[in-house]
Each structure stands twice: as C-alpha cells, then as structure tokens.
Amino acid sequence: MTRLLVVDDSALMRRLLGELFTHAGGFEIAFARDGLDALRQLHEFQPDVVTLDVHMPKLDGLRCLDRIMVERPCPVVMVSAMTAEGAEATLEALSLGAVDFIAKPGGAISLKMDLFGPTLVEKVQAAARARLPKARRLAERLRLHRAEPRPRLRPPPMRPAPAAPVGLPDLPPLPALPGEIEGAVVVGCSTGGPPALDALLAPLPADFPWPILVAQHMPASFTGPLARRLDKLCALTVREVTHPVPLAPGHVYIARGEADLIVGRRPAGLMALPAPAQAEHRWHPSTDRLVTSAMEPVGARRLVGILMTGMGNDGAAAMTVLRQAGGRTIAEAEETAVVWGMPGELVRNGGAEFVVPLDGIAACLLDLVPAR
Missing domain, CATH: 3.40.50.2300 (Response regulator)
Known part of the structure; x- marks a missing residue:
C-alpha cells in the first residue's frame, strides 16, 4: 500500500x-x-x-x-x-x-x-x-531567487551507451559554415523536466551556435511562464513559440502546451512552427513529432537529440530513427532522472549514443556541436 x-x-x-x-x-x-x-x-x-x-x-x-x-x-x-x-x-x-x-x-x-x-x-x-531530486544547496536557491545564470561548467566526461546501434560509424563533430545555421538541437522531457531544462541550458554560452527546440509536456498556461523563467536563468534567449519564428543561434524555442512544435523550411530559412496537436500522439507537446519534423529540413546528421526525465516513451521512437540515420543522441542516465521512462525507452531501443547524468548533458552537447 x-x-x-x-x-x-x-x-x-x-x-x-x-x-x-x-x-x-x-x-x-x-x-x-x-x-x-x-x-x-x-x-x-x-x-x-x-x-x-x-x-x-x-x-x-x-x-x-x-x-x-x-x-x-x-x-x-x-x-x-x-x-x-x-x-x-x-x-x-x-x-x-x-x-x-x-x-x-x-x-x-x-x-x-x-x-x-x-x-x-x-x-x-x-x-x-520516482527518484526524489536532491535537495538544492543554499547557494543554488539564492541563485534561483536572484535569477543569475550559472557559470559554464565542465562536468565529468560522457560515456557511450551500452546499447548503441550496430554498424554505425563514430561520427566526428560536424563542421560549421559561416553565416548559416548548420544544425539544431531537439529536446524532450516531461515529469521533472523544468529543473532538468535549467540544468541543461544554464551552462550553455549566449553564443551557442545552434538553435534548441524543446517539447516539455505541460498545459498551455504553463509553457509561457516556463519560457520566461528559463530566459532569466540562462544566457540564451528563451521564448515560447506561439507563431512562426525563424531559428537563430543562441535561442531556445519552447513548444506551447497542449499543441506541438515542428520545424519547417521557408524561403527565409529554417522556422519553428506551432502546430495543432495530433491525436496519433498521446503526449503534447510531442517530442516524437518535433524530432521527425526536424529530420527532413535540417538533416539527421545536423541534429542532436536529447531525451531527459519523463513518464512514458515520447521521443524514444523518433530519436532511435534519428540515431540510425546518423544523428547524435543523448539520454539522461537513470541515476539522475526523476522518472526514467522516456530516456530509458531510448536506451532500451538502442537509440542512445550517449547516456549521461543530468549535470553532464550540457558538456556532452558542447562537445558534439562545433563552436563558431
């Protein structure tokens, strides 16, 4: 009982x-x-x-x-x-x-x-x-109340996933071409996600070269405040996507709750596009739909997928396909996930290239994305 x-x-x-x-x-x-x-x-x-x-x-x-x-x-x-x-x-x-x-x-x-x-x-x-999040230190609580960005950290090195797909080459970091957005980061999370997003985004520099798109399962009335909170806590520019916006380096795009976020290419370039929720996806904003939509206009080899704490399996199927197509994928390790549902499914599917504790995911991402 x-x-x-x-x-x-x-x-x-x-x-x-x-x-x-x-x-x-x-x-x-x-x-x-x-x-x-x-x-x-x-x-x-x-x-x-x-x-x-x-x-x-x-x-x-x-x-x-x-x-x-x-x-x-x-x-x-x-x-x-x-x-x-x-x-x-x-x-x-x-x-x-x-x-x-x-x-x-x-x-x-x-x-x-x-x-x-x-x-x-x-x-x-x-x-x-669930795994209870560790109590925050006094200094961390003070930082949250002051809304100061964390210093850029280099946590312990990432480790390869034990169940990486067979036959895929060890892909080097992708080269960047001046003046172009050469790739994007797609992130999915649910239960325990807002503090996990803080831990992922706060160590990243303001000039991070790729846009980051986030599907966090939440009601529509919560994702705007989440974006504003994250914008205060990190050096990146964070916004909720309520209308089509061009993707830009150093920006984070939060999907509006109870809807989906997709990536499309327009004459002006890559765009973050809000989309009505589809019944075929159980959770919204849908990570599976976000990742799938990004693969065609961006290209799998130009994507990094990150799946963090959350119930269910949203994102695991699409990120497994992404990894099989040559993209890079990171799953949060079980020892730090509040609920190891979504990242656990990615690991079990063989779609996680790296399995990384929460405090090491930002460093892993910085190693995979070429600096400008």
Whole structure:
C-alpha cells in the first residue's frame, strides 16, 4: 500500500480526492487541511507521497513544500490553478523539489473528475516510484531567487551507451559554415523536466551556435511562464513559440502546451512552427513529432537529440530513427532522472549514443556541436 497524504484547504476537494484514490486502490490515505496540518501529518503519518495544494491558509503550498524537503523529504505532486499566478508558483515548486504537478480544471471540479482524476492517479503512482531530486544547496536557491545564470561548467566526461546501434560509424563533430545555421538541437522531457531544462541550458554560452527546440509536456498556461523563467536563468534567449519564428543561434524555442512544435523550411530559412496537436500522439507537446519534423529540413546528421526525465516513451521512437540515420543522441542516465521512462525507452531501443547524468548533458552537447 502507498501511504498518500492529501493536502487541500477545500473540504470538497479532500472528499473528491479521497474517493478517487480509494476507488483506484492501493492507497492508504490521510488528509490535511492546510500547510501546518500537513507538517504534523508528515511526521505522524509518514507518507510515501503527498498531493499539495498551492494556495492554502496559515502556511501556503510553497512554504510547506520547502519545509517538507528539509524535515522529511518525500515525493510531492503539486495541485495548481490553471492561471499565470498558479503556473509561476508551480514552477517555483518544481525548482524546490516537487516531482510533478497537475492543473485543476476551472469551474465545478466535481463535474470534471472523470477527466482530471485518472491523470492525477497516474502522476501520483509515478511519483511514489520516482527518484526524489536532491535537495538544492543554499547557494543554488539564492541563485534561483536572484535569477543569475550559472557559470559554464565542465562536468565529468560522457560515456557511450551500452546499447548503441550496430554498424554505425563514430561520427566526428560536424563542421560549421559561416553565416548559416548548420544544425539544431531537439529536446524532450516531461515529469521533472523544468529543473532538468535549467540544468541543461544554464551552462550553455549566449553564443551557442545552434538553435534548441524543446517539447516539455505541460498545459498551455504553463509553457509561457516556463519560457520566461528559463530566459532569466540562462544566457540564451528563451521564448515560447506561439507563431512562426525563424531559428537563430543562441535561442531556445519552447513548444506551447497542449499543441506541438515542428520545424519547417521557408524561403527565409529554417522556422519553428506551432502546430495543432495530433491525436496519433498521446503526449503534447510531442517530442516524437518535433524530432521527425526536424529530420527532413535540417538533416539527421545536423541534429542532436536529447531525451531527459519523463513518464512514458515520447521521443524514444523518433530519436532511435534519428540515431540510425546518423544523428547524435543523448539520454539522461537513470541515476539522475526523476522518472526514467522516456530516456530509458531510448536506451532500451538502442537509440542512445550517449547516456549521461543530468549535470553532464550540457558538456556532452558542447562537445558534439562545433563552436563558431
């Protein structure tokens, strides 16, 4: 049995979530009505996983989460409103150590539990099995609050994946031609992704020579705040793609939530293009669709694919094809991934050229992409 602590100041929400997890089975459930009550239950009930509302009296979700990570760390899934304020608070919670989040639908929650409930159960079940992110050092927390870029680091060297495709040559870094965008980086992540993106992007210099395109599974109201947050935390220029934009070096393009991001070639050059979600892809923004779309206009040998922490297998199939076509691929190592679903599938498929801990992925990328 998984010991679940449900923390919410709404009696109706506590009742609905209690019924939801009781019906799902496999949970022993306790409830807390605010942050102070949650801290008491944290030590008395000793939960395996916590669902934590953001806005509560006495002690709000962010301050409660901070205390949980200090007093008795355990996986936490944040339950947030689908508003700009809710998105900012959720991103802060993920930086403090929350494993995942879910956005409350607007209106009468009791009428939308059939849609909201199964996703929450899936996220809580995954969180109970997740690797808890290491507590951030005081200096790291201060950096996040000041929004200062991290210095460029050179972590330990990358290691080849044990299951690299057979018969592919050891490809050297691609040459760069002056005045042209000679390649692109495509990134996919889900559960645990926002802090992983911070770790990937912050060490990269402002003059990084290739554009970086990111598919992070998130609601539409969250990807704009994510892009703005990352833009403050790194030297690169980060933007959410809401309309067609030309690709440029030193820029990061975040796919808009609940839609997809594709790459196309126009007379003006390579473009990042928003696209409606396709039903054939389960997760959105879709990493598989992003990678597949980039291979034709850019060319597989001009692409580096990076697959980081996340539930499911989005991106694994397309990046395996990318690697077989001569592209370079990096999978986050199991020891640092919050959930080793997506990168694990890439490794099992034989599509990961390199398997790298999170703090080494930026250095691996810098080794693969030629400097201008």
